[in-house]
Amino acid sequence: MSQLESRIPPGALAEKWSRHKSGIRLVNPANKRKYEVIVVGAGLAGASASASLSELGYAVSCFVFHDSPRRAHSIAAQGGINAAKNYQNDGDSVYRLFYDTAKGGDFRSREANVYRLAEVSAQIIDQCVAQGVPFAREYGGLLANRSFGGAQVSRTFYARGQTGQQLLLGAYSALSRAAVSGGVRLHTHAEMLDLVVVGGHAKGIVVRNLLTGEVTRHAADAVVLATGGYGNVFNLSTYARGSNATAIWRAYKRGACFANPCFTQIHPTCIPVTGDYQSKLTLMSESLRNDGRIWVPRNRDDRLKPPASIPEVERDYYLERIYPSFGNLCPRDVASRAAKRVCDEGRGVGESGLGVYLDFSDAIGRLGEAGVRERYGNLFDIYHEITNEDAYKVPMRIFPAAHYAMGGLWVDYNLMSNVPGLFVLGEANFSDHGANRLGASALMQGLADGYFILPYTIGDYLATLKPGSRPPADGPEFMQAADGVATVTKRLLSVRGRQPVSHFHKRLGHILWQHCGMARNREGLGKALQEIPALREEFWANGLVPGTGDSLNQSLERAVRVADFLELGELMCRDALAREESCGCHFREEHQYPDGECKRDDENFAHVAAWEYAGEGTAPVRNAEPLAYETVKMSVRNYK
Amino acid sequence: MTSKTFNVILRVWRQAGPGREGRFVEYPARGVNPDMSFLEMLDVVNDEIAARGEEPIAFSHDCREGICGTCSLVINGKPHGPNHGVASCQTYMRSFKDGDRIVVEPFRARPFPVIKDLVTDRSAFDAIQQAGGFITARTGSAPEANSVPVPKEVAELAMDAAQCIGCGACVAACKNASAMLFVAAKVSHLGLLPQGQPERDRRVLAMVATMDGLGFGGCTNQYECSAACPKLISHDFIARMNRDYAKALFHSAFRPAAAGGAGA
Numbered sequence: 001m002s003q004l005e006s007r008i009p010p011g012a013l014a015e016k017w018s019r020h021k022s023g024i025r026l027v028n029p030a031n032k033r034k035y036e037v038i039v040v041g042a043g044l045a046g047a048s049a050s051a052s053l054s055e056l057g058y059a060v061s062c063f064v065f066h067d068s069p070r071r072a073h074s075i076a077a078q079g080g081i082n083a084a085k086n087y088q089n090d091g092d093s094v095y096r097l098f099y100d101t102a103k104g105g106d107f108r109s110r111e112a113n114v115y116r117l118a119e120v121s122a123q124i125i126d127q128c129v130a131q132g133v134p135f136a137r138e139y140g141g142l143l144a145n146r147s148f149g150g151a152q153v154s155r156t157f158y159a160r161g162q163t164g165q166q167l168l169l170g171a172y173s174a175l176s177r178a179a180v181s182g183g184v185r186l187h188t189h190a191e192m193l194d195l196v197v198v199g200g201h202a203k204g205i206v207v208r209n210l211l212t213g214e215v216t217r218h219a220a221d222a223v224v225l226a227t228g229g230y231g232n233v234f235n236l237s238t239y240a241r242g243s244n245a246t247a248i249w250r251a252y253k254r255g256a257c258f259a260n261p262c263f264t265q266i267h268p269t270c271i272p273v274t275g276d277y278q279s280k281l282t283l284m285s286e287s288l289r290n291d292g293r294i295w296v297p298r299n300r301d302d303r304l305k306p307p308a309s310i311p312e313v314e315r316d317y318y319l320e321r322i323y324p325s326f327g328n329l330c331p332r333d334v335a336s337r338a339a340k341r342v343c344d345e346g347r348g349v350g351e352s353g354l355g356v357y358l359d360f361s362d363a364i365g366r367l368g369e370a371g372v373r374e375r376y377g378n379l380f381d382i383y384h385e386i387t388n389e390d391a392y393k394v395p396m397r398i399f400p401a402a403h404y405a406m407g408g409l410w411v412d413y414n415l416m417s418n419v420p421g422l423f424v425l426g427e428a429n430f431s432d433h434g435a436n437r438l439g440a441s442a443l444m445q446g447l448a449d450g451y452f453i454l455p456y457t458i459g460d461y462l463a464t465l466k467p468g469s470r471p472p473a474d475g476p477e478f479m480q481a482a483d484g485v486a487t488v489t490k491r492l493l494s495v496r497g498r499q500p501v502s503h504f505h506k507r508l509g510h511i512l513w514q515h516c517g518m519a520r521n522r523e524g525l526g527k528a529l530q531e532i533p534a535l536r537e538e539f540w541a542n543g544l545v546p547g548t549g550d551s552l553n554q555s556l557e558r559a560v561r562v563a564d565f566l567e568l569g570e571l572m573c574r575d576a577l578a579r580e581e582s583c584g585c586h587f588r589e590e591h592q593y594p595d596g597e598c599k600r601d602d603e604n605f606a607h608v609a610a611w612e613y614a615g616e617g618t619a620p621v622r623n624a625e626p627l628a629y630e631t632v633k634m635s636v637r638n639y640k
Numbered sequence: 641m642t643s644k645t646f647n648v649i650l651r652v653w654r655q656a657g658p659g660r661e662g663r664f665v666e667y668p669a670r671g672v673n674p675d676m677s678f679l680e681m682l683d684v685v686n687d688e689i690a691a692r693g694e695e696p697i698a699f700s701h702d703c704r705e706g707i708c709g710t711c712s713l714v715i716n717g718k719p720h721g722p723n724h725g726v727a728s729c730q731t732y733m734r735s736f737k738d739g740d741r742i743v744v745e746p747f748r749a750r751p752f753p754v755i756k757d758l759v760t761d762r763s764a765f766d767a768i769q770q771a772g773g774f775i776t777a778r779t780g781s782a783p784e785a786n787s788v789p790v791p792k793e794v795a796e797l798a799m800d801a802a803q804c805i806g807c808g809a810c811v812a813a814c815k816n817a818s819a820m821l822f823v824a825a826k827v828s829h830l831g832l833l834p835q836g837q838p839e840r841d842r843r844v845l846a847m848v849a850t851m852d853g854l855g856f857g858g859c860t861n862q863y864e865c866s867a868a869c870p871k872l873i874s875h876d877f878i879a880r881m882n883r884d885y886a887k888a889l890f891h892s893a894f895r896p897a898a899a900g901g902a903g904a
C-alpha cells in the first residue's frame with residue numbers, strides 16, 4: 001500500500017497557500033541551472049511550466065509528440081477561462097469561485113487545492129494580458145466577461161470562441177522566447193513511452209522519435225507530466241485525435257497512483273454520430289441551451305418522422321418535464337443522463353437513434369431569425385458545415401459525448417505524485433475538479449499549475465537533492481526501460497493480424513460508453529470487466545499494424561496508445577464498480593433517490609480512490625485518501 | 641441528412657521519406673457517405689489499404705475541427721480543398737460527386753520538405769516565432785490586467801490577426817512560397833497592442849530576417865495567401881507589416897542597437 005500524504009498545509013483555508021509558499025525550501029539561484037527538469041507536454045500546463053521554470057534558471061527540456069508545441073489540444077478550447085476578478089461588481093470573490101468549483105465537483109475534490117486555484121486565478125489574467133492575449137473588451141477598453149454554467153456571477157474571460165487558442169499561443173510565445181534564450185530545449189515528434197525510476201525517485205524518461213523510430217533516454221532531477229486528459233479512451237470524443245493516456249499510464253505502471261479514473265465528463269451538447277466511419281465529435285456550446293428547447297417524440301414510432309410533422313402534444317420536452325425549475329439549463333451530468341435515457345427507450349432521433357432535438361423555433365418566434373442569428377450565428381454555421389442542415393429551419397440534433405477527464409495521476413498539494421520527483425499538471429492530474437468539472441475551469445487550472453504553483457513547489461523537492469547528483473542516462477534502469485519500449489514496438493509490429501487498430505479502439509469505446517459512461521451499474525461493469533481483457537487479448541493476437549518501426553508510422557503510434565487505453569479502460573471500470581455511490585458524473589444506478597437523482601454516500605466514499613499498480617495479472621490496490629472539508633459543508637445538489 | 645453513398649477515385653501523392661522520389665498512386669474510395677469528412681474518407685481508405693498488407697497513406701491531422709493547424713492537404717490543386725475559409729479537416733465529402741477523380745497532394749514549398757506522403761515539415765514556422773514572436777513578460781511580473789485599457793476596435797483587429805492557426809496554407813498557395821501572411825499576422829497581432837510596443841521594432845526586423853533566411857520567397861501581391869487561409873486572414877496585414885518594417889529600419893539607422901535580433 002502506498003503512503004498517500006496530501007501535505008495540505010495547516011491553518012485557515014485562506015492562509016494555507018501563502019503560509020506554505022513562505023515556508024517552502026528554496027534553491028540557490030546560482031545552482032538552479034545545475035538542475036535538469038524534464039517537462040512532457042506543451043499544452044497550457046506544460047508550456048506555461050516550461051517557460052516559467054526556465055525564467056527561474058532551471059535547465060528545462062520539453063518533449064511533445066506534436067510537430068509543434070502550438071498544436072497541443074488546449075488550442076481547441078472555446079468558451080473561456082474563469083477568474084475571480086469581480087470586474088462586474090457582481091459580488092464575485094475568491095471564496096465564491098472556490099465554492100462554486102468545489103460544489104460543481106460534487107465535493108469530491110480537495111478543498112485546499114481548489115481554494116488555491118481560485119486564489120491564483122486573478123494573476124493568470126494579468127499574466128495573459130501582459131503576453132498580448134487579445135481578450136474581448138468593452139467599449140471603454142477594459143476587459144469583458146460572460147457568464148458560464150454553475151455560477152451566478154459573470155467571471156469568464158474569453159477571446160471570441162477561441163479562448164484556448166489564444167491562451168495557448170500566449171504560453172507558446174513565452175516558450176518560444178525561452179527556447180531562443182537557451183533555457184528550454186524543445187523536442188518535437190518526441191513521444192514519452194516510459195518513466196525511469198531510480199532508487200524510488202523519478203529520474204528520467206524514455207522517448208521514441210516518431211519520425212525515425214529512434215529510442216532515446218533522458219535523465220533529469222525531476223520529471224513533470226503535463227500530458228493532458230485520457231477521454232479518447234472512449235474513441236469518439238471532443239478531444240483531438242492524438243490525445244492519449246500513454247505518459248500517465250506508463251507512470252502508473254512505474255508506481256504512480258491513478259486517482260478516480262472513472263470520473264470522466266460527458267458533455268451534453270455535441271453533434272451526434274452519423275456513421276461507423278466517424279472519427280470525432282464536435283462540441284456545440286452549452287450557451288445554446290439558453291434559448292433552445294430539448295425534446296424527443298413521445299412515441300418511438302415517430303422518431304424518424306420529420307420533426308415539424310410531430311404535433312406539440314406528441315413531443316416530450318423531457319428536461320422541462322423532469323426539472324421544472326432548471327429546465328433546459330440543468331447541469332451537464334444531469335442533462336447528459338436524461339438524453340441517454342430517452343434514447344435507451346428507443347425515442348432517440350436521427351438515423352442512428354442516438355440524438356435529441358435542440359429546437360429554436362420558439363426562440364425564432366420570439367426574437368425573429370435575425371435575433372437568433374445575432375446570438376448564435378457562428379454555431380449555426382458550424383452545425384451546417386458538419387451536418388448540412390439548416391438549424392433555423394429544422395431543429396438541431398445533439399447528443400452527449402466524452403469531453404474531459406477529472407481523474408488522473410494522484411498528486412499532493414505540491415502537485416507531486418507519490419513517486420518523489422514526479423510532478424503532474426493540468427488535465428493529467430486529478431486534484432481540482434472532483435466528480436464533475438465546471439465550464440471554463442480547465443484552462444484556469446492548467447495555467448495556475450504551470451505559471452503559479454509548480455515554479456514554487458518544485459523547488460521544495462529539488463532543494464533536497466545535491467546539484468549534479470542525477471544518475472547518468474545509461475544506468476541499468478534507463479537501459480531496461482529503453483529495452484522495454486523497443487520490445488513493445490517490435491511486438492506490435494509482429495502481430496500482423498487481420499483487424500486494424502481502429503477496430504479495437506471502436507469496440508473498446510462501445511464497451512466503455514455502454515457500461516462506464518453516463519450511467520453505470522454492477523452488472524454492466526462486471527460485463528465490461530470480462531469484455532475488456534478479452535478484447536485486449538484479441539488485440540495482441542489479431543491486431544494489424546502495417547509498416548515498420550524506423551520511420552513515420554501513424555498506425556504504430558495509434559497502436560501504442562490503444563494498447564494503453566485497453567488497460568486503462570479496465571481500471572476505469574474497476575474504479576466505477578468499487579465506488580458504491582453516485583456523485584457528479586459517476587451515476588451508479590443502484591444509488592439513486594426515488595426521483596432518479598445522484599445519491600452520494602459521504603460516510604463511506606468522501607475519499608479519493610488512488611489505484612496502485614501491482615504487476616501484470618494482479619489486481620491493483622485501491623488506496624483511499626480521505627477528503628476533509630474543513631471550511632465548507634458537503635451539501636446535496638438539487639436542480640428540480 | 642443525405643445517406644446516398646457514392647464512389648470516387650483518389651490520386652494520392654506517395655513518398656516513402658524525406659528526399660525520396662514520390663509518385664501518384666490511385667485508390668478507389670467506395671461507399672463514400674456525403675456526411676463524412678474528407679479525413680474520415682481517408683481513414684476508411686487507409687483501413688482498406690492496411691488490410692491488403694500495404695502501408696496506409698500518412699497525413700497530418702489532430703483536432704479535426706479547424707483550429708490546431710495540423711491538417712495540410714492540397715486537394716485538386718487547392719490548399720485545404722475547394723471550400724473557402726475552412727481547413728482540410730472541415731472539408732466534407734458532399735463537396736464531391738460520384739465518379740470524381742480527386743488529386744491529393746502535400747503542401748508544396750521549399751521550406752516545407754515532405755516527411756512522408758502527405759506530411760510535411762513546417763518547423764520553419766516555429767523558428768520564425770522564436771526569432772521574435774512574443775512579448776517579454778516574465779511570469780509574475782505582470783501589472784493588473786485592467787491597468788492598460790485597449791480600445792475595443794484595436795483588440796478586435798488584433799484578434800483578427802491572432803486567429804492564425806499556423807497551418808502554412810498561405811505558403812503553399814503562394815507561387816513564391818512566401819510566408820508574409822503568417823509573419824504579418826503575428827507581427828500585427830502583437831504590434832497593435834500597447835503591450836507589444838517596446839519590442840515592436842526588433843520583433844518585425846528579427847522575424848522578417850529569419851523568414852528570409854529560411855528560404856521563404858518574397859511577396860508579389862497576388863494574395864493567393866488570404867484566399868487559401870482557413871481563417872480568412874486579410875492581406876491588409878501584409879501592408880501593415882511592410883509599414884512597420886520600414887519604420888523599424890528607419891529607427892534602427894539611428895539606434896542600431898534596436899535591430900539586434902530577438903530579445904532574450
Ligand SMILES: Cc1cc2nc3c(=O)[nH]c(=O)nc-3n(C[C@H](O)[C@H](O)[C@H](O)COP(=O)(O)OP(=O)(O)OC[C@H]3O[C@@H](n4cnc5c(N)ncnc54)[C@H](O)[C@@H]3O)c2cc1C
Pocket residue numbers: 040041042043044045046063064065066069071072073074075076077078079080081163164190191192193226227228229238239240243244246247283403404425426427428439440441442443444446
Ligand atoms: C472542444 C473542447 C473545448 C473545451 N473548452 C474549454 C473551455 O472553454 N474552458 C476550459 O476551461 N476548458 C475547456 N476545455 C478543456 C481544456 O481545453 C483542457 O482540459 C486543457 O486545455 C488541457 O490542457 P493540458 O495542458 O493539461 O493538456 P493538453 O493541451 O492536452 O496538452 C498535452 C500535451 O502533452 C503532450 N503529450 C501528451 N502525451 C505525450 C507523450 N506521451 N509524450 C510526449 N508528449 C506528450 C502533447 O504533445 C501536448 O503538448 C475544452 C476541451 C475540449 C475538448
Ligand code: FES
Pocket residue numbers: 700701702703704705706707708709710711727728729730805
Ligand atoms: S486537424 Fe486541426 S485544423 Fe485540421
